[in-house]
Amino acid sequence: MRASLFITCYNDTLFPETGRAVVTLLERLSVEVEFRPGQTCCGQMHANTGFRGEAFSQARRLVRMYQDAEAVVIPSSSCVAMIRDQYPGLFEELGNEELRMQFAAMLPRVYELSEFLVDKLGVEDVGAYFPHKVTYHASCHGLRGLHLGDRPMRLLAKVRGLELAPLPNLDRCCGFGGTFSVKNGDVSSAMLAVKLEDVLGTRAEFCTALDNSCLMHLGGAMHRQFAPMKTIHMAQILASTQSQPAEVLA
Amino acid sequence: MSAVVEHSLTDRPVLDPALAPPFPVAALPVLRNPQLRKNVAHAIDVIQAKRAHLVAEKTDWQELRAAASAIKDEALAHLDAYLTQFEGRCTTAGGVVHWAADAAEARRIILEILREEKADEVIKIKTMTSAEIQLNPYLEAAGVRTYETDLAEIILQLGEDEPSHIVVPALHVNRSQVREIFARKMGLPDLSDEPKLLTAAARNYLRQKFLSVPTAISGANFLIAETGAVVIVESEGNGRMCLTLPRTMITLAGIEKVLPRFQDLEVMLQLLARSATGERMSPYTSLWTGVTPGDGPQKFHVVLLDNGRSSILASKKERQTLRCIRCAACMNACPVYRQTGGHAYGSVYPGPIGAILTPQLEHLRHAQSLPFASSLCGACYEVCPVKINIPEILIDLRAQVTDQERKTVGKFFDPMYVGLRAANVIFSRAWMFHAAQRMGRMGLKLFTRKDGWIHSLPSVGGKWTQTRDLRGLPKETFHQWWKDRGQSSKGAREHGSEAR
Numbered sequence: 001m002r003a004s005l006f007i008t009c010y011n012d013t014l015f016p017e018t019g020r021a022v023v024t025l026l027e028r029l030s031v032e033v034e035f036r037p038g039q040t041c042c043g044q045m046h047a048n049t050g051f052r053g054e055a056f057s058q059a060r061r062l063v064r065m066y067q068d069a070e071a072v073v074i075p076s077s078s079c080v081a082m083i084r085d086q087y088p089g090l091f092e093e094l095g096n097e098e099l100r101m102q103f104a105a106m107l108p109r110v111y112e113l114s115e116f117l118v119d120k121l122g123v124e125d126v127g128a129y130f131p132h133k134v135t136y137h138a139s140c141h142g143l144r145g146l147h148l149g150d151r152p153m154r155l156l157a158k159v160r161g162l163e164l165a166p167l168p169n170l171d172r173c174c175g176f177g178g179t180f181s182v183k184n185g186d187v188s189s190a191m192l193a194v195k196l197e198d199v200l201g202t203r204a205e206f207c208t209a210l211d212n213s214c215l216m217h218l219g220g221a222m223h224r225q226f227a228p229m230k231t232i233h234m235a236q237i238l239a240s241t242q243s244q245p246a247e248v249l250a
Numbered sequence: 251m252s253a254v255v256e257h258s259l260t261d262r263p264v265l266d267p268a269l270a271p272p273f274p275v276a277a278l279p280v281l282r283n284p285q286l287r288k289n290v291a292h293a294i295d296v297i298q299a300k301r302a303h304l305v306a307e308k309t310d311w312q313e314l315r316a317a318a319s320a321i322k323d324e325a326l327a328h329l330d331a332y333l334t335q336f337e338g339r340c341t342t343a344g345g346v347v348h349w350a351a352d353a354a355e356a357r358r359i360i361l362e363i364l365r366e367e368k369a370d371e372v373i374k375i376k377t378m379t380s381a382e383i384q385l386n387p388y389l390e391a392a393g394v395r396t397y398e399t400d401l402a403e404i405i406l407q408l409g410e411d412e413p414s415h416i417v418v419p420a421l422h423v424n425r426s427q428v429r430e431i432f433a434r435k436m437g438l439p440d441l442s443d444e445p446k447l448l449t450a451a452a453r454n455y456l457r458q459k460f461l462s463v464p465t466a467i468s469g470a471n472f473l474i475a476e477t478g479a480v481v482i483v484e485s486e487g488n489g490r491m492c493l494t495l496p497r498t499m500i501t502l503a504g505i506e507k508v509l510p511r512f513q514d515l516e517v518m519l520q521l522l523a524r525s526a527t528g529e530r531m532s533p534y535t536s537l538w539t540g541v542t543p544g545d546g547p548q549k550f551h552v553v554l555l556d557n558g559r560s561s562i563l564a565s566k567k568e569r570q571t572l573r574c575i576r577c578a579a580c581m582n583a584c585p586v587y588r589q590t591g592g593h594a595y596g597s598v599y600p601g602p603i604g605a606i607l608t609p610q611l612e613h614l615r616h617a618q619s620l621p622f623a624s625s626l627c628g629a630c631y632e633v634c635p636v637k638i639n640i641p642e643i644l645i646d647l648r649a650q651v652t653d654q655e656r657k658t659v660g661k662f663f664d665p666m667y668v669g670l671r672a673a674n675v676i677f678s679r680a681w682m683f684h685a686a687q688r689m690g691r692m693g694l695k696l697f698t699r700k701d702g703w704i705h706s707l708p709s710v711g712g713k714w715t716q717t718r719d720l721r722g723l724p725k726e727t728f729h730q731w732w733k734d735r736g737q738s739s740k741g742a743r744e745h746g747s748e749a750r
Contacts, residue, residue, distance in 0.1 A: 009677065012728045013687050014721065019728035035732045040677040046670060048626060048645060050652030054674035061678070086645070140627035173585040177625025179666065184274050184623060185713030190281050190589040191625070192717065220718030223703055 002032040003116065004069040006062070008076045009041035015212045017247045021239035022075050022113065025128075028239075029121060036065055044082040047090070049179050056094045059087050067102045071120060072110045075235050077210050080112040081145030112142070113235055114151045114210055124154045130240045131161030134232075135204040137218065138170050139211040152210060152234060159237060165202040172198075176217040196221050200229060208234045263412040263593035266384070267612050270596025272619035277594040286422055290414075290591040293421045294582050300528025301579065301633075308524070317517045319637040322573035325475075325510055326563060332475040332508045333554065339478025343540020345550040353383035356555050360385065360467070360500055361392055363551055367498050369394065369465040375482060375489040376400035377469025378416050378576065379502050379555060381598040382611075385467070396467075397459045399488040401452055408435040414592030416599060417526045417578040422591050456488065466496040466547070470503035471575070472518060473552075476511045479539040480552065483522060483532035490534050499547035504555050506563075506572040518575060521635035525577035558611040567646055571606055573636040578603075580630035580640060586623060595620060602630035606643045614650060621647035665710045684729070691723040698722035 003026060007019045026033050043058030062083070066072045074080050084107065091100050117123055136156060142148045156164055175181065175191025182188075199207050199218060207222075209215050212233050219231035232248060240246035264270040280286050305311055325332055337347040350356035364372060372394055374380065386396045386407075398407045402420035406413060409431040413419030420428075429443035432451050441451055468489065472481040480501050482489050493499065509518065523532045541550050562571050581587045581601025592600030597608040597617065605620040621644045630640040655661040662668075676686045697704045704720040706712070714720060726734075 007728050009683070013690070013723060016724055016726060016728035016731055020731060023732075035729070037729055037733070038680045040680055040683045041673075043677075046674060048648070049666075049670055050621075050645075050648035050650075051670055051674065052649040052652075054670070057674070058677050085642075089642070140625070140629075144628035144632055171629065173625050173627035173629070175585065175625055177627070180622065180625045182710050182713035183666070184277070184586075185716055186274065186281050187277050187586055187589055187623070188625070189717040190287075191585050194585075194589070216721070217718065220714070220720055223719040223721075224705075224717065 001030070001071070001121070002034060003071045003073045004034050004036060004066060006039055006042075006066065006072050006074045006079070007035070008074060008079045011075060011212055014216065015233065018075055018212055018233040018235050021233065021235040021246070022073065024244070025126060025235060025239040026073070029117075029123060029126060031121070038065055042079045042082050043090075044079055044086075045178055047082065047086050052090065053094070055086070056090045059083075059090050060095065060099060063087075063099065063103050063106060066110075067106050069106070069109060071116065072106075073113060073116045074110065075113045075210070075233065076212065077112050077139050077142035077146050077148065078213060080110060081141040083107070083110055085145060112146055112148065112210065114142075114148055114155055115146070117155060117238075118151045125158035126155065126238050128159040128238045128240050129161055129242045130159050130237045130246060132206055133163040133165055133204045134206045134208055134237065135165040135167045135199060135202040136234075137167060137174065137199065137207055137209040137214055139209050139214045140173050142210050143171060148210070155234070155238060156208075162237070165204040167202055168198050174214045174217050176214050178213070181217065192217060192221055196225075196227075200227055204229060206230055206232045206237075208232050208237055210234050262410055263414075264596055265381070265412045265593070265598050267597050267608050267616040270617075273594055273596070273623040274619065276596050277590040280591050280594055281589065285424075286591060287589065289422050289424045291588055293418065294588055297418070297528055297582050301524060301582070304524045304528055304530060308520070314517055314521055315635055315637050318521050318575075318635055319570075319573055321509060321514045321517060322575075322636050323570075325508055326506065326569060326572055329505065329508065329563060332510055333505055335475040336473050336478055336508055337554075339476070340540055340552055341478075343478050345478065345540040345552055348551060348553045350553050350555050350557070352557050353555075356383050356502060356553050356557070357385055357388045359553050360502065361389065361394070363498075363500055364389070364394055364465060367465055367549075369498070371395045371397065371463045372465045372467055373397045373399050373459050373463045373492055373496065374403070375466065375468035375492045376403050376419070376484065377467065377502060378413070378598055379469045379504055380467060381413060383502070383555065383557065385502070397463065399456055399459070399492055400484070401449070401486055401488070404452055404455070405431060408432070412593060413598060414600060415578060415581060416576050422593070456491075460491050460495050464497040466492040466499050468492065468499060468501045470501050470507050471522070472515065473503055473508040474512050474515070475508050477539055479512070479537050481515065482534075482536045483519070484534045484536075485527060485532060487534050490536055493536050493538060493546055496547050498549040498551075500551045500553065502553045502555060504557070505559050506574075522575055522577050525579040525633070525635045558613060561613065562610045568606075568610060568643055570638050571603075571610060571643060573638055574603055574607065575636060576603075577635055579633040579635060583629040583633045584624075585627060585629065586625065595623070602640045602644075603638070606640055606647060609647055609651075614647075614654065618651045618655070621651055669710070684727070687723075687727055691725075694723055
């Protein structure tokens, strides 16, 4: 099995440790990982801000880059949701027949990380060890966009030493929403405060998710408030073993 | 551009999209009012819990949603034919059908009917459509007193307030505030805030109006093309009173309210009651067809309102907006509405549906901030009983607003617009992306503290750092790490960094 990692623009820039964890994890599961250095962004930021033409050119670039990949693995639900939910409309409107065909052929081979593990590889126990109390935040795009269901929970349940603290109001948005967080900064902050109350109420050591965007939002507020909790992408928990513990930032 | 109106906590909310401040500004008074936010969150949580319980007991909920959206799509695809059919059947049954292209025409028609009836007072069944056309102030200015009969609407009318929700218009008002309004306006200084006594006070107030005012105005939940019937669902029975006692009834209905067949109600009523109030069936479902001698109003008018709806109908993508049956499930599920309440939307239609409906009704001349008033979390789409893909329409409207704005000089130099244009160039070539990462790291270093975090940023970034820190950029990006690891596979070499 050979998987091409689309790291996403913000993970590449802000959260390289998540990418390193995906590589460690997949290689441990005997997947050959490749990385195409020409990759940049899926176009989500432009699409959701109304820059449709720009979103289209980035979408086209991504399809051309990965059309021959055996599998594309993306450690970000919202970028996968962008590809699944928004590319068809963009290509319908601005693309040609050839591009639509290339996309249709590629789409079934695009996986969010937990989908790739559970559906494609058929594993739930990835041999991880993470002896901490953890709460799981279901990102909106993972929950309602990709319908990830209980896949993330099944993966976490098999991690040795991990104590899962259930998060109340799991389906409620953290208020990030990309440029929404600055365009409507005050509303976004109010939503974040409500979410944070639930998250911190779990008294977990870590809050995990399959999207670093939500975690950047939650983690930014935790740091501001000196909260006794850290955020960590689930890839880093799943990559963690007794001999090679997860990279956790201070 | 919409004028920004000075807006303080004590002001009457502005629900006119042409005058209301942009959403981020209009939201501030509520965000700074913890009592109001508590009222809103509590009320929503109660409805949400009831809804979740009753939706869960329907094993065919998804099939019902699919059926409802198919029924509405069929009605919209042949809207002209179904409206004409409705007009014919309603006329045959003794009703008079009027067509209003816009709000001004609808108001004029209604006033003319009232003048003909020599009516200087009118009782009203709750209708959001009448608020859309700002009917009450118009009638009052023309010398016609309007009396709302829905309990929530009475609270708002007496309290000189505006609706913040389309099903529960006084959602933002709590019990002690209701007591205060009733005590002051009904002359009952000793009134307690016990719900039973408050309801009794409203009943006494209303009973006099029911017995003395011979003209009524209603909205419509549905119009039935097949029979010419009008359908109203309500909880209190005040609507039923308005349909029984007055001599004359005037119904104001948006053209999208028409259903092809009587039987379609089977699907719609199941969905509406559960989605709107968390009930298996609404306590009062009233249907009337034209005029019945000796029973109910003997004169009956229907005003069919377009007011921007046919232009929504003309757009293939946005047409689904008109499926809406005004159940408000989307606003109850919305995490943004939960924080801001309804007034921030500057329109009688708040929440996610308002964020897509209002700008469209305004032909995007006003309310351009509304499509951005969402984190795109998708909760609205998930609960919508007629499957309106609200996030998809929000994104489409954002594109329309952006296309409009980016041509203007002011927005050309807006930091967000400059940033997004630059990002597009950067993302078109990997080497430019990597150069931008290096420059960004150097630039942000100036703001990064010893602990590795950024606590304060200028410009747009300041909206982030007002409540959140940002981790400083790590020394090494992922792709640098990969390169250093020296494991670039064959696939990587095939797709050099200049791949397009």
